[in-house]
Amino acid sequence: MKVWQYSxxxxxxxxxxxxxxxxxxxxxxxxxxxxxxxxxxxxxxxxGLILGEGLHSQKGVHVKNGGVIPPLAQNLHQQFIxxxxxxxxxxxxxxxxxxxAVATTTRPGLALCLRVGLEYSKELVKTTGLPFIPxxxxxxxxxxxxxxxxxxxxxxxxxLVSGGHCIxxxxxxxxxxxxxxxxRDSAPGEAFDKIARRLKLQHHPKCKNMGGGxxxxxxxxxxxIHILDGKHMFRMKSKDCDFSFISLKQAVTHFIHxxxxxxxxxxxxxxxxxxxxxxxxxxxxHITRHLITRILxxxxxxxxxxxxxxxxxxxxxxxxxxxxxxxxxxxKKLCDYKDxxxxxxxxxxxTDNGIMIAWAGMEHLKQGTGIAEDPSSVRFEPREPLxxxxxxxxxxxxxxxxxxxxxxxx
Numbered sequence: 001m002k003v004w005q006y007s008x009x010x011x012x013x014x015x016x017x018x019x020x021x022x023x024x025x026x027x028x029x030x031x032x033x034x035x036x037x038x039x040x041x042x043x044x045x046x047x048g049l050i051l052g053e054g055l056h057s058q059k060g061v062h063v064k065n066g067g068v069i070p071p072l073a074q075n076l077h078q079q080f081i082x083x084x085x086x087x088x089x090x091x092x093x094x095x096x097x098x099x100x101a102v103a104t105t106t107r108p109g110l111a112l113c114l115r116v117g118l119e120y121s122k123e124l125v126k127t128t129g130l131p132f133i134p135x136x137x138x139x140x141x142x143x144x145x146x147x148x149x150x151x152x153x154x155x156x157x158x159x160l161v162s163g164g165h166c167i168x169x170x171x172x173x174x175x176x177x178x179x180x181x182x183x184r185d186s187a188p189g190e191a192f193d194k195i196a197r198r199l200k201l202q203h204h205p206k207c208k209n210m211g212g213g214x215x216x217x218x219x220x221x222x223x224x225i226h227i228l229d230g231k232h233m234f235r236m237k238s239k240d241c242d243f244s245f246i247s248l249k250q251a252v253t254h255f256i257h258x259x260x261x262x263x264x265x266x267x268x269x270x271x272x273x274x275x276x277x278x279x280x281x282x283x284x285x286h287i288t289r290h291l292i293t294r295i296l297x298x299x300x301x302x303x304x305x306x307x308x309x310x311x312x313x314x315x316x317x318x319x320x321x322x323x324x325x326x327x328x329x330x331x332k333k334l335c336d337y338k339d340x341x342x343x344x345x346x347x348x349x350x351t352d353n354g355i356m357i358a359w360a361g362m363e364h365l366k367q368g369t370g371i372a373e374d375p376s377s378v379r380f381e382p383r384e385p386l387x388x389x390x391x392x393x394x395x396x397x398x399x400x401x402x403x404x405x406x407x408x409x410x
Contacts (some may be wrong), residue, residue: 027100028092029365031358032085034077034117035109035137036164037068040354041085043092043099044362048147050355052091054084059211064202067193074112081120088354096128101371103361106134107381108164114380125375132375133361137352138386140360141318142171144345147359152316152343155308159295160386161327162319163189163213166243166291168298169386170307171316174363175370177387178307180298180394181241188287189321191245192216195252195283199276216280217324223281225407231255234290240395241294241301245287252283285407288330295331296401299338301394314341323347330406337404 026046033040037058043051058076062068089096104121106114125132142158158177160167166183189212196202196212207215233248259273260266273279295315302308315335321327322344335342349355364370372378 027362027365028094028098029133029358029361030085030088030096030099030102031135031354031356031361032081032102032104032117032121033137033352033354033357034081034113034120035105036113036352037062037073038352039077039080039084040352040357041081041088042354042358043088043094044147044355044358046362046366048150048359048362051094052088053353053355054087054091055353056080056084060209067197068110070110070112073110074116077113077116081116084354085120085124096124096130099128099130101131101133101361101365102128103133103135103357103364105137105140105357106378107136107384109137109380109382111380111382114382118378118380122375122378131365132372132378133364133370134372134378135357135360135364135370136384136386137357138165138167139175139177140356141350142169142177142316142386143174143360143363144318144349144356145316145343146363147355148345148349149343152314156314156316157295157298157302157308157340158316158318159291159322159331160319161188161291161317161321163187163193163321165319166245167386168241168243168294170302174367179385179387179389179391180301181243181294181391182389183243183245185244185246186249187321188243188245188291189213189319191249191283191287192321194249195256195279198253198256199279200270200272201276201280203270204272204276213321213324216284217326219277220281220284220326221277223277223279225281225285226409227275227278228252228255228282228286233286238395239297239398239400240391241298242391243290243294245290248283248286248290252279255279284324284326288327288406291327292330292334292404292406293401295334296338296404297394297399299340300399300401301397304397304399312339312341314343317342317344318350320351323350333406334404 039056042053155172158171166187168181170178193212201207201215231251233251
């Protein structure tokens, strides 16, 4: 009897200690991400402390296939989502009953992939009765920096660059974004991936198991940025902040074909172009130059209209392409020139993950916004915009951008 009483009291003591530990974190949000090729989950607290994370990456599979195949991605999400969520919960040391809400990516993304995360989450909140917060994937990227740098306040300029998106926006508040410009066709990450595949970099000995963007950045370190000068890769004459990468892909594809003919490399030939590194360097350089031009105009427009008041403004850059060091270096020089503070999440938070979804959910929970009244009625939206676009207003302002040289020759 005494042993039982002692054990019971000890068990109760440790339960109290754990409760105190959990409540010290305040509210807790579980975030779930399945918009493309990463199955992610994480638990964060009100202060942005990451209590636990689970992540399963499909990138290795899709690199071998030459790109993301939606039905395969869907199947992998279904296979690993429960394991990833349970891993995040175990790492956090909290149970489902200790959570304050569940936040899940519901837009934009690949429809088949979004469906997996949404259906799993609906079942979870139905079972637990937890509040459900549908999250916009691009907003999550834009808000991540507020988790790691508490000094960042609204409004701020944000560039979101990835394999599927290229957006320049003003973040006015949680759930409140104005689009200055966005891509009219493809995204920079897609351009990197397609050109890398055309160069057969997935088989290059220096690029083993790398995605297209990482492979190109690796080889670009040895290349000449000027090899594609004069190829008219960007034909946009409108004075706005919109982006376009289709003419880049066409020009580079044509140049690669010409180079292969000159070097005697034809279909089925496993050899690599001897100027592959130059092509990688020049593509990276010209993509960066295009981004810089549009951001410069966006900064000037924000100053003219007072969209971002104050002396020291902030440019936030996030998304998979934001981990590119050449692009980061150029943006740092631009921000120094324009008296902006550049803030980029660490590379592992630039790619898709459950942490950013959990934090976006926490931001909404704190504001009391975005919580679904009827979780069962929530639908996924593969193409929902981040906010209203004022691209036409930027164009009408006809702001001439002063050329900014971010590189050194030689």
